[in-house]
Amino acid sequence: MRWARPGGCCGTRSSAAPVIGASARRRRGMPALRSWLWRRSGNGCGPNTWCHEEGSPAMIRVLHVGDLGLKQYGALPNTFERKIFYGLLRNEYCAWEFSDKDVAKFEAPLGISRLGIRAVNRRLMQTVDNFRPDLVLFSNSRKIPNETIERIRERFSDVRIGCYTCDPLFSEDNRAHQEQRVKVADALFVTMAGPLLESLAGRRARIHYIPNPCDPSVECLDNFAREDLPIDLLFCGTGSGAEARTRFIASLKEALGDVRFEVHGILGQPRIRGREYFEVLGRTRMALNLNKQEAPLYSSDRISQLMGNGILCFIHRDSGLERFFPDGERACFFSDREELIERVRALARDDALRRRIACQGTAWYREHFSARRVARFMVEATLGLPFSEPYAWPTEAFSSA
The missing domain is CATH 3.40.50 (Rossmann fold)
Incomplete structure (x- = not known):
């Protein structure tokens, strides 16, 4: 048995009567999960509990x-x-x-x-x-x-x-x-x-x-607040020399000789992981969020590691991510190599602007794309529960119905 908190959630012992767990309810012939009711208010049931129609809460087990x-x-x-x-x-x-x-x-x-x-x-x-x-x-x-x-x-x-x-x-x-x-x-x-x-x-x-989630136990840097960062531009990724993205990065590195541009994982540079990767992020002002192929609202999880750590991101417009990050406010977008080179150089010279955009982007990302929100959305959507808030990303479901 589990014990009800004063607020109705399970897990902490109180003077309240013990709450019978979900498996015990099934053994006693009570209604199956699909017949339970979700109650966001009343009866002491919070957003992390299932409520039986009689009002007794049981923590969702995942x-x-x-x-x-x-x-x-x-x-x-x-x-x-x-x-x-x-x-x-x-x-x-x-x-x-x-x-x-x-x-x-x-x-x-x-x-x-x-x-x-x-x-x-x-x-x-x-x-x-x-x-x-x-x-x-x-x-x-x-x-x-x-x-x-x-x-x-x-x-x-x-x-x-x-x-x-x-x-x-x-x-x-x-x-x-x-x-x-x-x-x-x-x-x-x-x-x-x-x-x-x-x-x-x-x-x-x-x-x-x-979206790709971030979490404060992982993305904990505030690079937007620092002026002493030695890396102007960073790209970390993998790929062969024959891939279009690798060729694009090589041409950028050649053109941006006046910018402190570090590359890891391609162009003969080894991949970095663990503490070494975290330390490189901690020295970075701006970074490329460049995918092997752009697609609607797609990014690898690189974007959460960059924006979540206060690093200004350059993102291709074909991704459609301006929907979340207005250009020049939360991130910087580009359509081609020439525009990207121009914007990198401008922001390398204007550190105050770099810090302002990165700060706004990081604050929005941490608030709206947090792992807490993404995980809650996944649980609510899978269990067929009403959404507990208006999420910042498209929530409509595609189905056979």
Whole structure:
């Protein structure tokens, strides 16, 4: 049993009567999850609780399945999956994590991940059985096939399934994976809008757009407040010399010889991770948020790591992200190489303007694209709850209905 707080949320013991958990309710034959009512006010029920029609609250239980990078030993502390999990906790959901790639490696003979596929699926079923979530939220989780998700549904009919990806749908491999996930999920969330997102509709899942989240435990720099930063312009990414983006960066570096421009991960420079990456961000005034391919409202999670840390971003207009970041107010946009070069040089000379734009962009990003808000939206959308606030991004769902 769990104990009700004076305000009605579960988890802290008080003089109130104990609240029976969701699994206990099912055992006693009470209505299934779909018959519960969401109440945002009255009866002491807050935005992190389900309320039974009689008014007794029960904290929403979320099992988050994704690559949490334990085997990286701290080299990737800023991943999309980790920030979503932090967002679940900040909403005070009862959240548990299951890192599929790590479990596969740890359970496999000789630590060979591909030999741990059967074991990781068995352990996931064991975790669901022990934790009894209301919602299972999957990232890409390639080691978990649809068949396992269907077994979860068969065994626990009340559970809801959400899936998300921060990879672009113009990647054929990722699009094929999501086309399979929409057959078994209740909701799918993608960091990209447009026709490719809408094309996933028509099967079981409702399709939603989400932005890249930031979290104060990860994005904690205020570079807009500093004048002593030695790097004028930064780009971190990967790619071969044959890719258009790599060639574009090479031509920029040649043209901007008068600007302190650092590049990592391409042009013969090694990729940086962990503390080294964080320290480079801490020395940076401005950065390029340049994707391998631009698409509606799409960016890699690089944008949250830059704007969330007070770094002024240069973004291509083809992304459509001016919808969120008006040009010259929260970020700087460009259409071609010549315009980008001109704007970089102008802002390298005008540090007061650089700081003002970066400050406004960071404040807006942290407020509206926080992991807390993104995670809450995902939970509400998957469970079919009324949205608790007017979110700053498009919230309409694409579905077969």
